[in-house]
Amino acid sequence: MASQRDVRNRISSVKNIQKITRALETVAGARLRRAEQRIEALRPYAEAIRRMTRQAAEAAGAEATRLPLLTEHESEKNVALLLITGDRGLAGAFNSQVIRAGVRAAAELTDSQRSPVWYATGRRGVSSLTFRGYDVKGSYTGFADRPGYADARSVADDLMTGYIDGQIDRVELIFNGYISPLSQRVRRETLLPLSQATVTGVPDDAERDAEPEPDGPQALVEYEPGPEEILRRLIPDYIEISIYRALVESAAGFFGAQMTAMRSASDNAGELITDLTLQMNRARQAEITQEIMEVVAGAEGLT
Amino acid sequence: MARTSFPAEVLTPEGEVFSEEVEMLSTRTAVGSIGILANHEPVLAMLEPAELRLYRSDSDIVRFAQAEGYLQFSENRALVLVEEAIAPDALDRPTIETKLSEARAGAERADEGSEEQARAERDIRRYEAFLAVGG
Numbered sequence: 001m002a003s004q005r006d007v008r009n010r011i012s013s014v015k016n017i018q019k020i021t022r023a024l025e026t027v028a029g030a031r032l033r034r035a036e037q038r039i040e041a042l043r044p045y046a047e048a049i050r051r052m053t054r055q056a057a058e059a060a061g062a063e064a065t066r067l068p069l070l071t072e073h074e075s076e077k078n079v080a081l082l083l084i085t086g087d088r089g090l091a092g093a094f095n096s097q098v099i100r101a102g103v104r105a106a107a108e109l110t111d112s113q114r115s116p117v118w119y120a121t122g123r124r125g126v127s128s129l130t131f132r133g134y135d136v137k138g139s140y141t142g143f144a145d146r147p148g149y150a151d152a153r154s155v156a157d158d159l160m161t162g163y164i165d166g167q168i169d170r171v172e173l174i175f176n177g178y179i180s181p182l183s184q185r186v187r188r189e190t191l192l193p194l195s196q197a198t199v200t201g202v203p204d205d206a207e208r209d210a211e212p213e214p215d216g217p218q219a220l221v222e223y224e225p226g227p228e229e230i231l232r233r234l235i236p237d238y239i240e241i242s243i244y245r246a247l248v249e250s251a252a253g254f255f256g257a258q259m260t261a262m263r264s265a266s267d268n269a270g271e272l273i274t275d276l277t278l279q280m281n282r283a284r285q286a287e288i289t290q291e292i293m294e295v296v297a298g299a300e301g302l303t
Numbered sequence: 304m305a306r307t308s309f310p311a312e313v314l315t316p317e318g319e320v321f322s323e324e325v326e327m328l329s330t331r332t333a334v335g336s337i338g339i340l341a342n343h344e345p346v347l348a349m350l351e352p353a354e355l356r357l358y359r360s361d362s363d364i365v366r367f368a369q370a371e372g373y374l375q376f377s378e379n380r381a382l383v384l385v386e387e388a389i390a391p392d393a394l395d396r397p398t399i400e401t402k403l404s405e406a407r408a409g410a411e412r413a414d415e416g417s418e419e420q421a422r423a424e425r426d427i428r429r430y431e432a433f434l435a436v437g438g
Contacts, residue, residue: 041318
């Protein structure tokens with residue numbers, strides 16, 4: 001049986017670990033709130049862009065269907081997979097579930113004679129893919145905790161350039177979608193080609209409630225320059241917003257996952273401390289019993 | 304003379320940066336400079352990187368360095384959507400200069416007429432405009 005001193009040392013080291021996990025949990029909680037605010041801040045902008053796009057698409061008419069980002073490539077040979085992960089670990093299965101989904105998607109592509117082209121944001125994703133021997137064409141790190149719009153734009157620029165210049169024929173996005181602080185779900189979305197329905201499609205319910213479309217003739221709007229030109233710029237914004245949204249959701253999800261992981265680590269440490277304290281008390285009791293028996297035996301020997 | 308004011312809102316993906324009544328708003332569209340006063344006709348314009356000025360009054364002007372975006376004016380409300388809107392004193396010159404030289408190098412490297420080149424040139428215009436606003 002372990003001596004009292006051994007057990008006492010283990011208890012103090014577990015207590016130290018618990019202090020660290022508690023601190024991380026608190027920090028993650030504070031950052032989670034900030035990340036949630038960023039998701040909220042994006043919404044009005046994204047909705048305004050969507051309204052404008054629909055308006056410009058209506059005004060542009062048939063012209064809208066000929067934009068390169070809306071056009072499917074004839075053969076779909078090279079498919080870009082963009083994985084969004086965190087820069088750090090200590091967040092349970094957060095990073096590994098995205099990487100696993102990516103590897104599975106790549107296997108599907110290979111099975112159907114297509115080749116994956118890897119893109120990844122977040123240090124964890126990049127290093128894990130490199131370690132597995134994949135060639136990562138685009139890697140973006142250092143902003144996973146606090147993504148800015150400019151970061152999303154640099155990722156989007158590379159993907160759209162690759163798509164328009166013909167190096168990639170399709171882009172898929174794999175990331176942890178944010179549901180609540182306690183749960184994230186891996187989502188897989190097709191980013192390019194952008195479906196026309198997304199652009200010109202019917203507004204969803206929430207929007208229709210928010211803004212009833214007037215039935216009468218609409219006011220004549222002056223476009224500077226023409227609606228086609230404006231649409232040509234609005235479509236890439238869509239892609240940028242989609243990537244930015246994935247980045248902010250992933251950041252919020254990361255802190256949620258980290259908070260949960262650290263909370264259960266603190267709980268585990270607590271249980272361990274209870275068990276070890278019990279063990280230490282037993283050890284102490286055993287020593288005391290042993291001493292009493294020795295004293296009694298000694299006394300008996302004297303009489 | 305005081306002019307009629309109208310509500311103006313400036314939104315970026317990272318949040319709202321301005322929402323107040325203004326007398327005039329000025330910026331640059333793809334076809335040239337534009338100034339909006341109250342009761343302007345409805346317009347949807349594409350904005351180039353420039354200095355965005357919001358006139359609370361003739362002497363009280365709020366300025367931003369603005370990236371690409373859009374301006375919508377309808378029903379006497381102005382909505383400015385821009386990718387970035389930075390207050391002039393918050394501009395980080397060294398970072399912008401680095402990015403500008405990167406973009407210039409990228410434009411050199413890219414093939415003539417490719418999308419890559421077009422984007423690098425767009426970056427150059429943005430960072431040059433930011434530096435101009437910073438003065």
